[in-house]
Amino acid sequence: MVSVHLLPSLIPSGALRGGVAVVIDVLRASTTIVHALAHGCTAVIPCGEIDEARRVAAGLPRGSALLGGERHGVPIEGFDLGNSPGEYTAEACRGRTLVMTTTNGTRALLASLEAETVLVGSFVNFAATVQRLIHEERPVHLVCAGTEGAVSYEDALLAGAFAGRFVDLEHELGNDEAEIARGLWERVQENVWSHEDHGLRPGEEPPLVRYLKRGAGGRRVIELGLADDVEAAATLNRPDCHLVVELARDPLRLLASD
Numbered sequence: 001m002v003s004v005h006l007l008p009s010l011i012p013s014g015a016l017r018g019g020v021a022v023v024i025d026v027l028r029a030s031t032t033i034v035h036a037l038a039h040g041c042t043a044v045i046p047c048g049e050i051d052e053a054r055r056v057a058a059g060l061p062r063g064s065a066l067l068g069g070e071r072h073g074v075p076i077e078g079f080d081l082g083n084s085p086g087e088y089t090a091e092a093c094r095g096r097t098l099v100m101t102t103t104n105g106t107r108a109l110l111a112s113l114e115a116e117t118v119l120v121g122s123f124v125n126f127a128a129t130v131q132r133l134i135h136e137e138r139p140v141h142l143v144c145a146g147t148e149g150a151v152s153y154e155d156a157l158l159a160g161a162f163a164g165r166f167v168d169l170e171h172e173l174g175n176d177e178a179e180i181a182r183g184l185w186e187r188v189q190e191n192v193w194s195h196e197d198h199g200l201r202p203g204e205e206p207p208l209v210r211y212l213k214r215g216a217g218g219r220r221v222i223e224l225g226l227a228d229d230v231e232a233a234a235t236l237n238r239p240d241c242h243l244v245v246e247l248a249r250d251p252l253r254l255l256a257s258d
């Protein structure tokens, strides 16, 4: 059974208990977390608040912490890196623990802790995440981060892509939000897959990039001069990001596995 929650605040009380949550924040936290782990961060510690992130980083062995994140899209003073996937290069990440706080994504993660298993989903690690869940018998919950309490188009689109794939695999949809999200993805998927299969005409923008620019989140990232981040987030199944990102507990941290 696969359900979608278009915002963390729309998760019915107790619904995640005993299930698997896939936390989605396409622009940009979940994409950036996957990049950080793919490029050598040993773990990502999600924090809700800036001060907490600073404290956690200060408690890690000297030189091992990388402080990353943003508020309202803007890098945080004194942090090492912002929330752009492209900043998380092998050089920046290798051997470091990323301590991260973002406006929506890390908070959505912390709102999903009741689930037995918590994964991070993005377009870049879509196939790896689907593969991990193919034989899942527990309820799967696609938790969209949204943007400061508002539903966001790009998160709903990816939730729809997951929901559609699970329907193909004969899972049932568990709520209307899953139907809504699947319908959204169905409208665009033909264009997306045809580009994946046949490439682009000269000068043509990849369809997924076009779609991600439609929502307020995409427009905001463009406004900040970060169009490359939209392109990074719209890269479906990036080969070097083929990994499953799962939350481990005690201490709380996100880890990667193949």
Ligand SMILES: O=C(O)[C@H](CS(=O)(=O)O)OP(=O)(O)O
Pocket (backbone or CB within 6 Å): 025, 027, 028, 029, 030, 070, 071, 072, 073, 074, 083, 102, 103, 104, 105, 106, 145, 146, 147, 148, 217, 220, 221
């Ligand atoms: O950095 C981002 O893209 C957003 C910032 S904003 O609040 O949507 O402007 O944060 P995220 O937590 O990655 O959604």
Ligand SMILES: [Mg+2]
Pocket (backbone or CB within 6 Å): 025, 026, 027, 028, 029, 104, 105, 145, 146, 147, 152, 217
């Ligand atoms: Mg977002």
